[in-house]
Amino acid sequence: MRNWPANFIAQLQSEGYRPYYLVFFNFDTPLRYTNCDIPLEYDGNLYNPRPLDVPEISYTIGSSVDSVSIEIDMADRNASLLDEFVGGTPGDVAAFVYMQVLNDDMQEIATISIFQGKIDAYSYSGGMLEVTVASFHSLWNKMSMEKSTASCRRNFKQPDCGYAGIEDWCDRSYSRCIDLDNTDRFNGFRFLPDLEDADIWWGQDAEYEEE
Numbered sequence: 001m002r003n004w005p006a007n008f009i010a011q012l013q014s015e016g017y018r019p020y021y022l023v024f025f026n027f028d029t030p031l032r033y034t035n036c037d038i039p040l041e042y043d044g045n046l047y048n049p050r051p052l053d054v055p056e057i058s059y060t061i062g063s064s065v066d067s068v069s070i071e072i073d074m075a076d077r078n079a080s081l082l083d084e085f086v087g088g089t090p091g092d093v094a095a096f097v098y099m100q101v102l103n104d105d106m107q108e109i110a111t112i113s114i115f116q117g118k119i120d121a122y123s124y125s126g127g128m129l130e131v132t133v134a135s136f137h138s139l140w141n142k143m144s145m146e147k148s149t150a151s152c153r154r155n156f157k158q159p160d161c162g163y164a165g166i167e168d169w170c171d172r173s174y175s176r177c178i179d180l181d182n183t184d185r186f187n188g189f190r191f192l193p194d195l196e197d198a199d200i201w202w203g204q205d206a207e208y209e210e211e
Helices: 006-014 079-085 138-141 173-177 194-198
Strands: 018-025 032-036 041-042 046-051 067-073 096-103 108-125 128-135
Touching: 006 018, 018 041, 018 046, 032 079, 032 128, 041 096, 067 096, 067 108, 079 108, 079 128, 096 128, 108 138
Parallel strands: 032 046
Antiparallel strands: 018 032, 018 096, 041 046, 067 128, 096 108, 108 128
């Protein structure tokens, strides 16, 4: 496991560069902050000074990370932040963390993205707001609430089904839905049976051989 940006920051500082964080919360009214003591500009947007920190981001050997915490000093009880987090519904709002490197003349050398995701949780205590941002890819690790099925899951002749004809039975199959001329309301995954025993090859052609 390697820690970044801590090691990277130390190297930059040893060479006389000035690295600063840029944090962007994409609320309806976007909030942009930097831990620099003067406003910084990136991609045409201004990031306002605010005491904040992004603790070490630990990457696995596969260079992946699920979440990161952003610590924001709220000693001044910033109204915009309090309204969006404590008084609002910040869940699933996109958040982006960048690092901007400046020279001794406070001129931008480079700006890089170090994390992006969605707000997953927050806590506000002792004048400190801690925001946890989960990676956009973290949803891949979640289990499905239910298994897909080839059968329709609607209730026959009920509003969700929409069939109002004279027939009085349905076995929830797609073929029966065709007979009832109601396929627009079919709610199953009708191709699943064809895939159950299929030999699915992922990647290049199985018969491909290098010359």
